Amino acid sequence: MSKHNSNTKQIIVLGGGFAGLWAAKEFSKKDGYQITVIDRNNYHLFQPLLYQVASAGLEPEQISYPLRGTFRKMPNVKFRMAEITGLDLDNKTLHSDVGPIQYDGLIIALGSVTSYFGVPGASEFAFSLKNAEEAIDIRNHILSCFEYAQYEPDPKVREELLTFVIVGGGPTGVEYVGALSELVNNSLHRDFKGLHHEDVRIMLVEGEDGPLNGYPEKLRNYANKRLENLNVRGLYKQHVVQVEADKVTLKNGDEISTRTVLWTAGIRGNRVAENMGVPLGHANRIITTPTLQLEDHPEVFVAGDIALPMDGDKPVTGPTVAPNAIQQGALAAKNLQDHFEGKELKPFIYFDKGSLATIGRSSAVVHLGKFQFTGFFAWITWLVVHLxxxxxxxxxxxxxINWAFEYFLFERGVRLIMPKAKDTIPHGKADEYSTEGTEGTALNKRSVKEE
Amino acid sequence: MSKHNSNTKQIIVLGGGFAGLWAAKEFSKKDGYQITVIDRNNYHLFQPLLYQVASAGLEPEQISYPLRGTFRKMPNVKFRMAEITGLDLDNKTLHSDVGPIQYDGLIIALGSVTSYFGVPGASEFAFSLKNAEEAIDIRNHILSCFEYAQYEPDPKVREELLTFVIVGGGPTGVEYVGALSELVNNSLHRDFKGLHHEDVRIMLVEGEDGPLNGYPEKLRNYANKRLENLNVRGLYKQHVVQVEADKVTLKNGDEISTRTVLWTAGIRGNRVAENMGVPLGHANRIITTPTLQLEDHPEVFVAGDIALPMDGDKPVTGPTVAPNAIQQGALAAKNLQDHFEGKELKPFIYFDKGSLATIGRSSAVVHLGKFQFTGFFAWITWLVVHLxxxxxxxxxxxxxINWAFEYFLFERGVRLIMPKAKDTIPHGKADEYSTEGTEGTALNKRSVKEE
Structure with missing residues (x-):
């Protein structure tokens, strides 16, 4: 442990996502604070491109950056790899797998996980796309579905293996079906020559009347048309009521045979919050004042997806996207400084920088203030912003380079089932296969073939 | 399944490594054969660069190529992902996790795994570097050792965490210690500021009197000097007699406190060979005739690391390196064609294309025929050959690009502990942690800290 003089405030930032990173950056300019960022992973993950990992376009390492690398330039910011297990607010002490950790000020920026809204079977059988491991799981699973379908004699099982259901028509769901459709129609079409590619079905289930609810009408219509062109079947005004190993059931009673359900329909606060003795609101998010503080513990701030700042009964937060997390992380850090310096704190006001989503190659929708545009120029805007x-x-x-390669060759480079679980599923023996403790595998959430 | 006329010979190639790939290529030019390459992975792995994955320089996806991509250009070559479980030589049938597979001709090119020579504790506690998963394990483990050492109060445990023992001074061991030393001295030195970097020890244990046994004297001397410059402690004329969770014991009785032992000292044939009813020789390798055939089954050929062609009592094979596997794979395929066509078969004669190894940045040793050279030009040669x-x-x-980045910035880009096992080791609770069925994790082979 480094020495510090007794006037130096010990600040702990939980989480190295957008909120945590921008909070640390804000502190790095100030004297009198020693900041430790704690994360279970040693890297920052650029979640907006995670869907490209899940569709074999990018490698997970390419959208991850070592946190220690970022903090090299910030002399008063340290990193510690640990998992948080609890919080003692009164004694200003965190519990973790590396022992207790004390703080003078705390910023909780632990992010979110997928919420399945209690739909039966969803948490068990549906895939989630919130971290690197989950993205690798999906990539490996989809490639494995094709591998097994190629040699599968039973047409019923083949149909299940080649049907992909994405739940949720928000930006993540839309970007993912676009990328998946192109993976299937280009690279996998060339890879799997004997396969009947007309059997492949990609479906998007969405409760509203079309994709990208909340976007302007013009952009939604464009997205809708693009998805049709990409052969994505939109099942709109529909809800999933049950997920099983080999099918999903919709609210209208329809059943879809599938072994692949990706759930992008909702998020909830990181489960660690449940062990913290903090006030939890809707979707397990931590209720704060408009200044992002805990009501009874003004030295504790919350930022990003996990924060639910409330002004009375009214939530005062932006959508759970990166710009919102960045703005909250920076404000939480500034407010924490002002708290220690006895200054007045500022309430959080979300500044909408616009929204954008890509739908396959050369097309995207962009909404920036009063500007709305679609097509190639929107796509270039999307590329530049993300880079x-x-x-x-x-x-x-x-x-x-990967994007250029993909664009000119209509090809995805990362068509690799890797890492493979040590216990690979024997074809037809999925029922005997335990999913506990395995990682990065194919088909481990779904049975492969009943014999 | 594709239809074929009854004159078409069904050829199965087991393994998509160098030998299997070159065998398939050889067949792709010939009519009358339908080839299926079977591998448990859907990619070819470029093993000569695997050590760079284990030292955070390259991503595993970058040295892997989808086998289906390679076979797109070969209309008579198909790929099937499967694990082989046995062989019925008399009925020309393979057993696998996807059911029985029949063949007219078979080429076994299943490669090798690490041999620990029965040293107690080695298979349990030492790392191996033979596939992508193992390389990722090592990278994750070494980065985790630094993460934990940074905050470890007990100097004894810190010493264990920061001592890295590589067993075997052949090309793999030498290339790895070079890369590890630079990772530690450059990137990790900048990442871990509070750490006492003089505590880091990297040791190379080798039975002979120096590194690169079998290389010309001049090259061995150069390698020896380079390793000294890189602060690698050479423990020559030494053998490891025991590996434990926190130490290794040498033949002379010396004990080295360490939680990281990488075993590069030996290989043996893939264990699948044990279930095949084939004649096994030294190190579990399959004994063949000089023409690479099984003595009693002339339609079965063996190539690559797993093959042990014998002329009477004399092995007639090159070293277990890529050029040997490539030459054997190609000859096995040619001989199998000649076998079906009633022609005379050719015996295997290894053509030595030379050997080369790199030892850290800007230096390598190259032995090409009568040429021996070292230093920067040798390093450039090494780069070009591998690319x-x-x-x-x-x-x-x-x-x-990764190499350029590394060369100019003295930096390793892939300093990521990813994918993380779902059951991360709690610091101090390693004894309660089962390693079964986990993948790609840190520290899962070694205890972290006794409390």
């Missing part, structure tokens, strides 16, 4: 926010010169270079 | 043999335009481009 700019991606951290690390090497990552930017290699992602750019 | 040329690496498969895939995208892989070559990205590996080249």
């Amino acid at each position: 700019l926010y991606l951290i690390g010169f090497r990552n930017r270079t290699i992602v750019f | 040329l043999y690496l498969i895939g335009f995208r892989n070559r481009t990205i590996v080249f």
Whole structure:
């Protein structure tokens, strides 16, 4: 442990996502604070491109950046790899797998996990796309579905293996079906020659009347048309009521045979919050004042997806996207400084920088203030914005090369089932296969074939 | 399944490594054969660069190429992902996790795994570097050792965490200690500021009197000097007699406190061979005739690391390196064609294309026929040869960029502990932690801290 004089405030930032990173950056300019960022992973993950990992376009390492690399330039910021297990607010002490950790000020920026809204079977059988491991799981699973379908004699099982259901028509769901459709129609079409590619079905289930609810009408219509062109079947005004190993059931009673359900429909606060004795609101998010503080513990701030700042009964937060997390992380850090310096704190006001989503190659929708545009120029805008926010010169270079390679060759480079679980599923023996403790595997959430 | 006329011979190639790939290539030019390459992974792995994955320089995806991508250009070659479980030689049938597979001709090219020579504790506590998963394990483990050492109060445990023992002074061991030493001295030195870097020890244990046994004296002396410059402690004329969770014991009785032992000292044939009813020789390798055939089954050929062609009592094979596997794979395929066509078969004669090894930045040793050279020009030769043999335009481009990045910035880009096992080891609770069924994790083979 480094020595510090007794006037130096010990600040702990939980989480190295957008909120945590921008909070640390805000502190790095100030004297009198020693900051420790704690994360279970030793890297920052650029979640907006995670869907490209899940569709074999990028490698997970390319959208990840070592946190220690970022903090090299910030002399008063340290990193510690640990898992948080609890919080003693009164004694200002965190519990963790590396022992207790004390703080003078705390910023909780632990992010979110997928919420399945209690739909039966969803947490057991559906895939989630919130971290690197989950993205690798999906990539490996989809490639394995094709591997097994190629040699599968039973048409019923083949149909299940080649049907992909994405739940949720928000930006993540839309970007993912676009990328998946192109993976299937280009690279996998060439890879799997004997396969009947007309059997492949990609479906998007969404409760509203079309994709990208909340976007302007013009952009939604464009997205809708693009998805049709990509052969994505939109099942709109529909809800999933049950997920099983080999099918999903919709609210209208329809059943879809499938072994792949990806759930992008909702998020909830990181489960660690449940062990913290903090006030939890809707979707397990931590209720704060408009200044992002805990009501009874003004030295504890919350930022990002896990924060639910309330002004009375009214939530005062932006959507759970990166700009919102960045703005909250920076404000939490500033407010924490002002708290220690006895200054007045500022309430959080979300500044909408616009929204954008890509739908396959050369097309995207962009909403920036009063500007709305679609098509190739929107797509270029999307590319530039994402490259700019991606951290690390090497990552930017290699992602750019991957995109160029993909664009000109209609090809995805990362069609690799890797790492393989040590206990690979024997075809037809999925029922005997335990999913506990395995990682990065194919088909481990779904049975492969009943015999 | 594709239809074929009854004159078409069904050829199965087991393994998509160098030998299997070159065997398939040889067949792809010939009519009358339908080839199926079977591998448990859907990619070819470029093993000569695997040590760079284990030292955070390259991403595993960059040295892997989808086998289906390679076979797109070969209309009579198919790929099937499966694990082989047995062989019925008389009925020309393979047993696998996807059911029985029949063949007219078979080429076994299943490669090798690490041999620990029965040293107690080695298979349990030492790391192996033979596939992508193992390389990721090592990278994750070493980065985790630094993460934990940074905050470890007990100097004894810190010493264990920061001592890295590589067993075997052949090309793999030498290339790895060089890369590890530079990772530690450059990137990790900057990442871990509070750490006492003089505590880091990297040791190379080798039974002979120096590194690169079998190379010319001049090259061995150069390698020896380079390793000294890189602060690698050479423990020569030494053997490991025991590996434990926190130490290794040498033949002379010396004990080295360490939680990281990487075993590069030996290989043996893939264990699948034990279930095949084939004649096994030294190190579990399959004994063949000089023409690479099984004595009693002339339609079955063996190639690559797993093959042990014998002329009477004399092995007639090159060293277990890529060029030997390539030459054997190609000859096995040619001989199998000649066998079906009633022609005379050719015996295997290894053509030595030379040997080369790199030892950290800007230095390597090269032995090509009567030429021996070292230093920067040897290093450039090494780079060019490896880029040329690496498969895939995208892989070559990205590996080249990574190398340029590393060369100019003295930096390793892949300092990521990823994927993380779902059951991360709680610090101090390693004894309660089962390693079964986990993947790609840190510290899961070693206890972290006794409390």
